[in-house]
Amino acid sequence: MLFNSKLAGITALASLTLAQEQSAIAPEDSHVVKLSQDSFDSFQKENELFLAEFFAPWCGHCKTLAPHYVEAAKTLHEEYQIPIVQVDCTDNQELCMEQGIKGYPTLKVFKKNGEIVSDYQGQRSKDAIVQFMVKQSLPAVSEFTDLESLNEFLAKQKDNVIISQYFADKDSQQLNETFYNVAENLRDEYVFVNYLGDDEVKSYNISVLTPSQDPIAFEATVAEEATLKESSESLSDFIAIESKPYFGEIDGSSYELYMNADIPLAYFFYQSEEQREEYLPLFNKLGKQYRGKLNFAGLDASKYGKHAENLNLEEQFPLFAIHELESNLKFGPEQIPSEEFTEETVVELKESSIEEFVEKYLNKELSPIIKSEEIPEVQESNVIKIVGKSHDEIRFDENKDVLVKYYAPWCGHCKKMAPLYETLADIYALDEEAKEKVVIGKIDGTLNDVFGIEITGYPTLALYPAGDLSKEPIIYKGPRTLESFLQFIKENGAHGIDGAQILADNTPVEEEEEDIEEFEEDEEVPVQDEL
Structure with a gap:
């Protein structure tokens, strides 16, 4: 057993070393095409179909993918004439930003000279990549001219959802173009077939065929009277609904x-x-x-x-x-x-x-189940504790500008900002008018449901101006400093309360310079470093 353990350890170490030594960059003599910011657009216009890897040379997953990607490129080039490319995002940051690259490696399929772009979601192996790209090179719609061959094909589809078109009416070219346009976009999710024969088919029809339900027909007139984009959206929506089982x-x-x-x-x-x-x-x-x-x-x-x-x-x-x-x-x-x-x-x-x-x-007769802490009977500080049950009532107060901090207890940035946020609330509490017109609140996003705002990270600060119940929350995006917070509320709040002036009016002159210097040294610099 000891020998086997040592052997396993040596094997694992060897595998790790191999992964570390493997380069993420395809060899120059491979069939992987290297593209840059300057060459990408022209390559896209010249190629009907290609697969692109957006990567970073230091990325471990990119290094693991590299040999599979190189082998796939060889097969696709020699047997199918389908190009595979690489874009180094460390050298082409602007291009990668344009393509919405958020992680490495990201594989994207480009079709119709870049008109259709989709993420590759399959396995990162040579065979999986080859099979996927070969399928992409085939027509999105399988065409049949006789019912016997069509029915044989449908019988083999088993659990697949079929989107079928019977096209006898040659005047419905707009709808025919719509069908093929949607098929290209949804080819990975459904099987599209088009019957081109005239026998036993008297009218134009698009239908969704599911394994367990009767065919559901699409109303052709909806698409014929609209633009290609509108009709494609209409047909896509129809498929999304009708392709699901009851x-x-x-x-x-x-x-x-x-x-x-x-x-x-x-x-x-x-x-x-x-x-x-x-x-x-x-x-x-x-x-x-x-x-x-x-x-x-x-x-x-x-x-x-x-x-x-x-x-x-x-x-x-x-x-x-x-x-x-x-x-x-x-x-x-x-x-x-x-x-x-x-x-x-x-x-x-x-x-x-x-x-x-x-x-x-x-009939809208039910109230939603809202996750919420209990509404506090007594507020423990000038920062108002908001909960799910009180969130809408407080933020939609017609008479007050309400700043809400959405946070999580485990969030390190939230903890660092907490003392500064308390100071912000304390400033408005110094002035009677400000106390009546400005609310500084916080809500634990892990314990309370909130609606009408999308929280993508913690902390999130949102201002709800007084009297404007229909306006979207104004999300704070500036530096996390007291001066910036005060200016944000003054400029975006309905009342225009000048918190900086309240602070100045309530700060003893002899202590003002020392206090500001200490605040900047202890709080502002770390916050800027954090951002």
Whole structure:
């Protein structure tokens, strides 16, 4: 065993050393094309299809990818004439920024001379890259001229969602162009087919064919009367809705698809396949009835039960809830513990609880479940503690300019800024008028739900001017200094309160120079270094 352990250690060390020695930059004699800021645009215009790697020479993942990328480039060049390129982002920062590169390596597929750009999400191996790019080189739409060959092809698709077009009406060129345009953009998600024969087909039709549901036809007139862009968006939206089953399943492969939908998601957490089958007729019925308004999907509670916490619900199953993905509002009905379930209560839940709950939700008769701390009875400092239950009431106060700090207890930047933020609140507390017109508040984003603002990081400072309830929050983006905070509130608040003047009026003259010097030395420099 000792020998085997040593051998394993030596092997691991050798692998690590090999990875460290492997260069992320493709060899000069490889088929990987090196592009720069100056050559990228012309290369893009000259090539219908290519794969680009945006990388950094020091990146470990880039070094691991390198040999696979080089081998893929060789095969794609020699057998398919599909180019593969590299862009060194350390030398071409502007180009990489233009392409939205946020991490290394990032692989992007460029099609139609750069008109269509998408991220490569497949495995980073030679075979996977080759297979993916070969598929990209094939037509996005499979065309058939006789029904027999079409039906044979459809029979082989098994669980795939088919987007079919029957094109007998030659005057519908606009819709035909729309179909091919959408197919190019969605080719990785669906199978597109076009029947070009005249037999047994009398009219133009685009349909979504799913494994378990009847075909759903797209209204052609919507696209024919619109521009190509508008009709493509309309058809894409139609496919996004109709390609989903009436009652689907959320797991690792489908989660993103549902999260990116533009309509709310109704979850059913089930404890067993038998329980799922028991509810299947109900949710198929509701899914069909409320098509385009709600997506219905099951979630295996034994695997994903923890997700209930994200919906502000307890882990009591079976469980049904609705999540408005865009607004992040969550709605949940009464939960029935699993031990209470009998055949009678299942029927009662189906007929009285779920259907009634869905109907009330769509009629906007329900209040969302808001995660919130309790509203404090007494405020402990001049920085007002805001919670989920009080967030909207405080920020939308018509008479006050409200500055809110969204923070997390574990956030190091938040902790460093806390004393400065307390000082800011203390300044406005020195003046009676300012106390009535300016609120300096904070809310723990980990314990409270907030709506109407997207928090992308902590701390986030947002100002809500008095009297302007429709305006988006004004996000603070300046340096984290007292002077900048005071100026921000003065310039953007509805009342124009001059906090710097309040500070000057309340600072003894003999101490002013010493205090400012000490503040700048202790607080401002570290904050600037932090940024």
